[in-house]
Amino acid sequence: MENQTNISANRKEILSGALFRERAEFIDPDNKKILGFSARTKILGYETVTGAIKIDLKTTFRLVSRAENGAFTHDIVEAEQTETLTCDKIKPTTKVCLSAVVVDTKKSGNDYEATVEISGWYLVENQLTVLNSCLPGVCCKTAPLRAENTELLSPGGLSLTYTDESRMNVERLVDYCVKANVSNVFANAGSYRIEGDIYVRIFAQSDDGQCFGQLFSHTFSTEIADEKITSESDVDIDACVKSAELSLADGDKRLVICDVSLSFCGAISLPIETETVSDAFSTTHEIEIKRSKEAVTEGFCSRCIREKITGKIMPDGGVNELFGILCPAVSASVTTNNGSYYLEGVLQADVLYQTNEDVTKGQNVELPFKLNLPLESKCDSSVTAEIIVTNAAYKARGAEIELVFETVINVKGVSEKTIDVVSDIETGAKKEESDVAISLYIVRKGESLWDVAKALNTEEETLLRQNEDIGLPLNGGEKVILYRELPFEQ
Numbered sequence: 381m382e383n384q385t386n387i388s389a390n391r392k393e394i395l396s397g398a399l400f401r402e403r404a405e406f407i408d409p410d411n412k413k414i415l416g417f418s419a420r421t422k423i424l425g426y427e428t429v430t431g432a433i434k435i436d437l438k439t440t441f442r443l444v445s446r447a448e449n450g451a452f453t454h455d456i457v458e459a460e461q462t463e464t465l466t467c468d469k470i471k472p473t474t475k476v477c478l479s480a481v482v483v484d485t486k487k488s489g490n491d492y493e494a495t496v497e498i499s500g501w502y503l504v505e506n507q508l509t510v511l512n513s514c515l516p517g518v519c520c521k522t523a524p525l526r527a528e529n530t531e532l533l534s535p536g537g538l539s540l541t542y543t544d545e546s547r548m549n550v551e552r553l554v555d556y557c558v559k560a561n562v563s564n565v566f567a568n569a570g571s572y573r574i575e576g577d578i579y580v581r582i583f584a585q586s587d588d589g590q591c592f593g594q595l596f597s598h599t600f601s602t603e604i605a606d607e608k609i610t611s612e613s614d615v616d617i618d619a620c621v622k623s624a625e626l627s628l629a630d631g632d633k634r635l636v637i638c639d640v641s642l643s644f645c646g647a648i649s650l651p652i653e654t655e656t657v658s659d660a661f662s663t664t665h666e667i668e669i670k671r672s673k674e675a676v677t678e679g680f681c682s683r684c685i686r687e688k689i690t691g692k693i694m695p696d697g698g699v700n701e702l703f704g705i706l707c708p709a710v711s712a713s714v715t716t717n718n719g720s721y722y723l724e725g726v727l728q729a730d731v732l733y734q735t736n737e738d739v740t741k742g743q744n745v746e747l748p749f750k751l752n753l754p755l756e757s758k759c760d761s762s763v764t765a766e767i768i769v770t771n772a773a774y775k776a777r778g779a780e781i782e783l784v785f786e787t788v789i790n791v792k793g794v795s796e797k798t799i800d801v802v803s804d805i806e807t808g809a810k811k812e813e814s815d816v817a818i819s820l821y822i823v824r825k826g827e828s829l830w831d832v833a834k835a836l837n838t839e840e841e842t843l844l845r846q847n848e849d850i851g852l853p854l855n856g857g858e859k860v861i862l863y864r865e866l867p868f869e870q
Contacts, residue, residue: 383513384803387652389506390530391677392616392794394762395467395476397499397713399483402439404459404492412445412453415742416730418555418707419482419494422622424460428474433465437480441492442555444706444732446740452554452585452703452732457492465498475532476502477645479620479766483711484728497711499764500618503532503647508674509803511657518667518805519839521830523658525799527676528614528649536604536644537622540578541637544596548586549633555583557707558624559768560642561788563684567613571605574617577788579770580638582626583704587633591703591732595771596636608648616680616792617646649679657802661834666808671800678795683754689727689785691747697735699776706730708769708785714753716763721753723765727785731774745783753791762794811837817866825856836862 402421406414424436441457470476477500484495514520562576580596609615622641629635660669712725727747734740753765771786814837821832829852833840844850847860854860
């Protein structure tokens, strides 16, 4: 129909985190004692099908042991698996943004297991059919329709190389973690700029046998061209470490080289504003208004906060020497209570130490936590939080080990609202003509001239012509009179 318009009001919808168990078997001919291990995972690729997403995962296990000469060594075991994340709304054409993290690890015999959580969001295509003008013989009220149309940005990436100086000569890298965080996104005409941080934490052994941990952090910035972007655009970006490799510089054992590749996935919120029919009536016929309630996006919100997770353990056999902590895994979920949001979960890591009897051991530690999430009240829909462990500090105090984990938490939400959409008007039977010559209407507080005209089944122009003394807007208690010309009966 000529008086109808189709509007795209697509929106982001959160994929509930799905857990998958990844396993790898390690049979060592030398029968080394594995003290602890860390695990990391990445998405190799995915395919959307009807009702599901098929995801190819690769999980890498780093198993740490100690030789008789005191040298720490590691073995790498990898597992590749295709997992299926089900969601009724997914179609082969659905656009998605996914991430995968290890949230838990455990060992069972020769099997090493990692629980991987896959989460993210997908684009819900939402076509609104709105009535943009009135039908003949129908009185219509119009109002501006304001919403946002969410579109997926083209995937982007960035490759970086950093060279850092360690505080000791490094004989071997026992374990390392590389994390990325987006701190700011700035929209410009035709492009957007991403700013963030790279965190590289190493657990190393020096050439004189000492073990130490060290954090290297760097900022990054990149500009990505996109013709859809304006300076007023609302842009939301997620970043993940696609690959990271650490090595030592030739000829200098203090220089650690990190080659890291980042991938970006994001969305843009484009404003929609158009005048549409919001209400209608006919003075001569009954009508049926085709009306529906639609959920639409108003914008994105994000906030980056820093918190610490602390705890103590009393390891078996006492502590003669503390070597370090392997890369942790974190399981967390967003909870709410009385309007406040929290991130609750458990941080898990393996601590390597030497007992009072000079036995090298590894002990798994689990630290529960509950952190407050400051969030704008307007963005309380689709709340998610990603926690990144950026550094770990540890100190032996008598028989105890004190642990401090520094974290960065990215809190995101979506501002949504429900709007009434009028898509069509159907004309029905003819109305019976009123036999009242004069009608008096007393205006209620908040009523407009449109409301009065609809109640009296007449046009606004008629009321203005017959009530020259009324002012607009109307005030509660005002009197409006309607005079009707009735047919003369002989």
